[in-house]
Amino acid sequence: MAPELLAPVPAELLDDDLGLLLLIRHFERKLLELYGRGLLHGTTHTCIGQEYIPVALAPLLGEADHVFSNHRGHGHYLARYRDPYGLLAEIMGREGAVCSGVGGSQHILRDRYLSTGVQGQSLPVAVGVALHLDRAEPEALALAYIGDGTWGEGAVYEALNMACLWRLPLVVVTEHNGIAQSTPTGRQMAGTIGARAAAFGARHHRTAADDVVRIRAEVGPLVEETRHGAGPLVLEFETRRLGPHSKGDDTRPAEEVRRLEARDWYARYTAADGFRRLDDEARRFVDLVADEVLGRPPSVWER
Structure with missing residues (x-):
């Protein structure tokens, strides 16, 4: 699809924090609508309620930084690239898809951005990338988004052990929404994320803020310290997942969601x-x- 045929993203939706938040919110809502109409297949995990986290962090990251996303990563991608056409085409397997339609909703590779649906998988990879950056690209960092449920994966602790031992430029962003698929955090996690980070000597900062300006003021200096040799940083966001785990499997009482x-x-x-x-x-x-994307032909993967 020739770029000149596409309506450009309105500047206000790109340059204004609120505009970008709303772009992500309505993109996610549209995915659920398309599923409901039988126009979208497979699975997808929306970030409704959590959009402000990647929007707040995006200006703190540079082109040299690597971003590792997860199964709930549409907001991460849109905050990084502002590319709703390519992302929706990827999810729907249509022409112009970011990864020719073979990655779908969860597995996207673009430049220095990689997402995976396997819990905990990104942390060891992020540590390897952070080791390379520490040696070859000073002041660049690796940032990995995980959920509170991912702290039940052994790979997280193996990765943190190495990252802290070598004082690598790694930021672990935990989107703590209080539920791992359908299991409340209190039923699957003993202790706290802060105490677990402290066990390895990792710096930890927890915030309940959802104002992007306040978040940047809180965590910006910590991210800069990570760039300059302070070692790994675990950022924990107390947040809310308003939508279902996947496209329609929310087991929570309606009153709780309200x-x-x-x-x-x-x-x-x-x-x-x-x-x-x-x-x-x-x-x-x-x-x-x-x-526009619905009118495109299927994508073709040319090896």
Whole structure:
């Protein structure tokens, strides 16, 4: 698909934090809608409620940095590349897909960005990349997104042990949404993530903030310290997953989800100047992207 035939992403949705948040929110909602209409197949995991984390962190990262995402990674990708066309084409297996449609929703490789659906798999790879960066590309770092449930994987601890022993430029972002697929954290995790990080000597910072400016003020200096030899950093975000684990398998009581929605950034920002206009613009643009991608032929993987 020739780039000149595509409607460009409106500048406000790229350059404004709220605009990017809304672009991700409506992209995720569109995926669930497409599934409901029988136009999308397989599986996908939306980040509804957690969009602010990659939006907050994106300006703290440079082109030389490596980003490792997970199964719930659409927001990570969009915050990094602002490429809804390529991502939706990848998820739907249509022409113009980021990875020719063979990666789907969970397994995407682009430049220095890699996502995987296997819990804990990215940490050992991120440590290897961080070792290379430490030796060959000073001040670059590896950042890996994981969930609280991933702290039940042995690979996490093997990776942290090596990263801390060698003081590597590694940032581990834990999106702690309180539920691992359908199991509440309290039923599957003993102790705390902070104590586990401390056992290896890793720096740890936990925040419940969901304001992107406040988050950058909190964690920006810590990320810079990691670039300059301070060793691994574990960032723990107390967040909320508003959507199902996958496309329709939410086992939580409706009342619990409503309580989480009342604390959502989206509900709070409705009173912000320009919110309704940006919200409508993001919704219309995502509709346009979906219609355009749906009209494309299937992608072809040429080896």
